[in-house]
Amino acid sequence: MRAHERISDAIAKGRDTHGIALVAYVTAGFPTMDAFPGILADACAHADVVEVGIPFSNPIADGGTLQATSRVALEHGATMPAIMDELRGMHGSLDAPLLLMGYLNPLLAYGLDRLATDAESAGVNGVIVPDLPPESLEVARPIIDARLATIGMVSPVTHEDRLQSIVERASGFVYAVASVGVTGQHRNDQADITAYLQRVREASPIPVCAGFGIREKAHVDALRGACDGVIVGSALMEAVGEGRSVGDLLRLLR
Amino acid sequence: MTTTSTDLLQALIEGALPDSNGFFGPFGGRFVPETLVPALERFEAGAREALADPMFHTELRQHQEGWVGRPTPLAFAPRLSAAWNAQVWLKREDLAHTGAHKINNALGQALIARRIGAERVVAETGAGQHGVATAAACARVGLPCIVYMGSKDVERQAPNVVRMRRMGAEVRPVTTGDATLRAAVDEAIRHWVGYPEGTHYILGSAVGPHPFPWIVREFQKVIGVESRRQMLEKAHRLPDVAVACVGGGSNAVGFYHGFLADASVELHGAEAGGVGAHVGQHAATMSGGTPGVLHGSRSMLLQDEHGQVSDTQSVSAGLDYPAIGPEHALLAHVGRVAYHAVRDDEAITALDELSRLEGILPAVEPSHALALAKHLVRDRPGATVLVNVCGRGDKDMPILTRLADEHAQSEGSA
Ligand SMILES: Cc1ncc(COP(=O)(O)O)c(C=O)c1O
Numbered sequence: 181m182r183a184h185e186r187i188s189d190a191i192a193k194g195r196d197t198h199g200i201a202l203v204a205y206v207t208a209g210f211p212t213m214d215a216f217p218g219i220l221a222d223a224c225a226h227a228d229v230v231e232v233g234i235p236f237s238n239p240i241a242d243g244g245t246l247q248a249t250s251r252v253a254l255e256h257g258a259t260m261p262a263i264m265d266e267l268r269g270m271h272g273s274l275d276a277p278l279l280l281m282g283y284l285n286p287l288l289a290y291g292l293d294r295l296a297t298d299a300e301s302a303g304v305n306g307v308i309v310p311d312l313p314p315e316s317l318e319v320a321r322p323i324i325d326a327r328l329a330t331i332g333m334v335s336p337v338t339h340e341d342r343l344q345s346i347v348e349r350a351s352g353f354v355y356a357v358a359s360v361g362v363t364g365q366h367r368n369d370q371a372d373i374t375a376y377l378q379r380v381r382e383a384s385p386i387p388v389c390a391g392f393g394i395r396e397k398a399h400v401d402a403l404r405g406a407c408d409g410v411i412v413g414s415a416l417m418e419a420v421g422e423g424r425s426v427g428d429l430l431r432l433l434r
Numbered sequence: 435m436t437t438t439s440t441d442l443l444q445a446l447i448e449g450a451l452p453d454s455n456g457f458f459g460p461f462g463g464r465f466v467p468e469t470l471v472p473a474l475e476r477f478e479a480g481a482r483e484a485l486a487d488p489m490f491h492t493e494l495r496q497h498q499e500g501w502v503g504r505p506t507p508l509a510f511a512p513r514l515s516a517a518w519n520a521q522v523w524l525k526r527e528d529l530a531h532t533g534a535h536k537i538n539n540a541l542g543q544a545l546i547a548r549r550i551g552a553e554r555v556v557a558e559t560g561a562g563q564h565g566v567a568t569a570a571a572c573a574r575v576g577l578p579c580i581v582y583m584g585s586k587d588v589e590r591q592a593p594n595v596v597r598m599r600r601m602g603a604e605v606r607p608v609t610t611g612d613a614t615l616r617a618a619v620d621e622a623i624r625h626w627v628g629y630p631e632g633t634h635y636i637l638g639s640a641v642g643p644h645p646f647p648w649i650v651r652e653f654q655k656v657i658g659v660e661s662r663r664q665m666l667e668k669a670h671r672l673p674d675v676a677v678a679c680v681g682g683g684s685n686a687v688g689f690y691h692g693f694l695a696d697a698s699v700e701l702h703g704a705e706a707g708g709v710g711a712h713v714g715q716h717a718a719t720m721s722g723g724t725p726g727v728l729h730g731s732r733s734m735l736l737q738d739e740h741g742q743v744s745d746t747q748s749v750s751a752g753l754d755y756p757a758i759g760p761e762h763a764l765l766a767h768v769g770r771v772a773y774h775a776v777r778d779d780e781a782i783t784a785l786d787e788l789s790r791l792e793g794i795l796p797a798v799e800p801s802h803a804l805a806l807a808k809h810l811v812r813d814r815p816g817a818t819v820l821v822n823v824c825g826r827g828d829k830d831m832p833i834l835t836r837l838a839d840e841h842a843q844s845e846g847s848a
Contacts, residue, residue: 236741236742237611237742237743238611238616238620238728238729238743239620240466240467240620240623240624240627240729241467241469241624241627242624243624247610254742259740259742260740260741261740283727284465284727285726285727285728285735285737285741285742285743286740286741286742287741288726288727288741289726289737289739289740289741290740290741310467310468311465311466311467311727311730312465313464313465313466313468313471315455315464316455316463316464316465333467333468334468335467335468335469337469337472337473337630337631338468338471338472339472342471342472346468357467357468357469360469360627360628360629360630360631361469361627361628362624362627362628365628
């Protein structure tokens with residue numbers, strides 16, 4: 181099976197089993213490098229797909245929570261090589277397929293060719309790069325050629341023709357940004373989100389997952405039937421920051 | 435097929451760059467979250483339409499003449515010339531309304547913001563000059579304005595905070611990140627990600643995602659175009675050497691564009707050398723940087739081997755930024771402009787020299803350009819050198835007062 185199909189299959193399976201798939205985001209290296217493997221394993225035990233967040237010094241699409249986890253992770257030395265080492269050590273022991281989520285620059289510094297080569301041994305099935313729009317996706321050619329997932333991101337303000345070109349180039353799933361704004365904020369002022377998700381789903385041949393601002397069970401339940409999966413990040417990282425269990429929160433959200 | 439440096443420079447001179455995707459050769463582009471793409475597209479379309487409309491240019495010219503005070507003078511500096519053994523000419527952007535070149539871009543973008551129906555403007559500022567210019571331009575065109583400013587800069591450029599607030603802008607201090615210009619850009623972008631529909635972001639330098647590097651250059655080109663014409667009128671010749679300071683690179687790119695096609699004119703850029711050459715001690719992007727992506731474009735960047743952006747340091751808040759506009763990365767790549775690091779102390783010495791010999795107190799940013807110019811003409815007696823004095827030093831009183839106090843203290847203890 182190709183790596184990107186591992187992702188889309190896991191989302192479809194989660195949706196069929198639970199009504200909606202659950203994707204967890206965890207910042208690598210938060211709260212410490214030592215605690216991270218346990219948190220990752222816990223997340224993998226309770227989610228269908230897990231995003232491993234690569235910290236960056238200038239996270240322009242992130243709210244306060246993920247800015248803070250990134251800063252702490254960087255202080256603990258969560259560099260790409262260190263994270264890939266950690267993942268290699270856990271390869272084969274995790275219950276869910278992994279994606280890397282991170283801004284372009286640290287991935288470029290690691291080398292996208294190198295990442296394409298190293299992905300399999302680290303159990304990495306694809307990437308989500310919030311500052312890589314479809315026009316520039318060619319930059320990620322080695323990732324695409326390695327059949328890794330390149331998750332496409334769409335936003336409520338994305339118009340029809342762009343939506344088409346994004347879903348056509350995406351693999352794994354389409355990440356529908358549920359809220360106009362940075363990560364972590366739940367905004368109730370959104371116009372009808374289900375109509376937006378419906379539009380994305382109609383355009384997309386692969387599963388659609390909604391993320392940004394999904395924090396509570398009520399948010400998850402509201403999206404059942406409207407999309408294939410939900411992505412939870414800031415709420416999980418807040419739990420980690422407060423010493424609560426990621427597994428407990430994920431179970432609760434299910 | 436490889437594109438040679440000569441081809442790229444020629445394309446730049448002919449106006450073919452950036453290309454339709456916003457690239458200047460290998461640099462530039464639009465590396466932003468999807469939520470911002472429609473806003474950038476709307477802005478680009480509005481800017482293209484405005485720049486093709488003679489009515490827009492008439493309106494812009496009226497504001498430039500009656501409000502900004504353009505054309506700004508170009509004048510010979512007699513005592514500095516004698517001291518340097520050179521023919522020194524100064525482009526007086528410090529005499530532009532609000533005290534720096536920043537007004538050229540802020541005015542142009544504010545007019546476009548109004549044309550495309552923006553309800554509100556957001557901006558970042560480092561030295562506070564772009565913030566003041568944006569506050570003024572927004573007052574002029576009647577748009578509410580929010581300015582993000584690093585808390586460190588709020589302190590060292592305090593007079594500008596008062597000016598912005600007096601002109602009706604809301605100043606929001608930024609305590610995240612490095613609490614200087616880089617963090618202010620982060621926050622302004624985050625704000626825009628939250629309100630991409632009704633808000634226009636007036637980015638203050640030739641950095642950021644396409645179309646900013648292009649549109650900022652278009653509005654700053656007036657510096658170079660005027661300078662070239664004024665040199666021919668007054669000096670009856672072009673300069674041998676033309677020098678500007680480079681933070682993100684807006685004054686420099688506009689200035690250079692007057693002379694790009696004049697092969698006889700050497701172009702130089704002064705970057706912030708801070709207090710030393712080690713990581714974290716300076717903001718000299720060309721001297722110490724490598725290619726990378728920050729704030730939406732690929733350019734030269736001060737970063738570590740893992741792609742994390744480095745901390746910077748400079749006496750000048752306006753140059754204290756770890757990246758540089760993509761067009762500068764290209765100009766260095768093709769060898770048309772040479773970039774040099776100038777240390778804080780060299781800049782302050784140059785500030786004093788211009789103040790005492792010519793009665794012009796420049797901002798600390800162009801003081802870097804003055805220090806570099808002096809260095810460049812040292813071995814070339816009689817050379818004609820043109821320096822873009824892109825801002826005045828009034829905003830720098832807190833830092834100059836501190837330096838004077840430190841000096842008095844060290845004198846006292848000696
Ligand atoms: C007087 C002055 N010069 C130069 C700069 C640097 O900006 P740029 O490199 O875009 O011209 C600033 C920025 O705040 C400034 O205030």
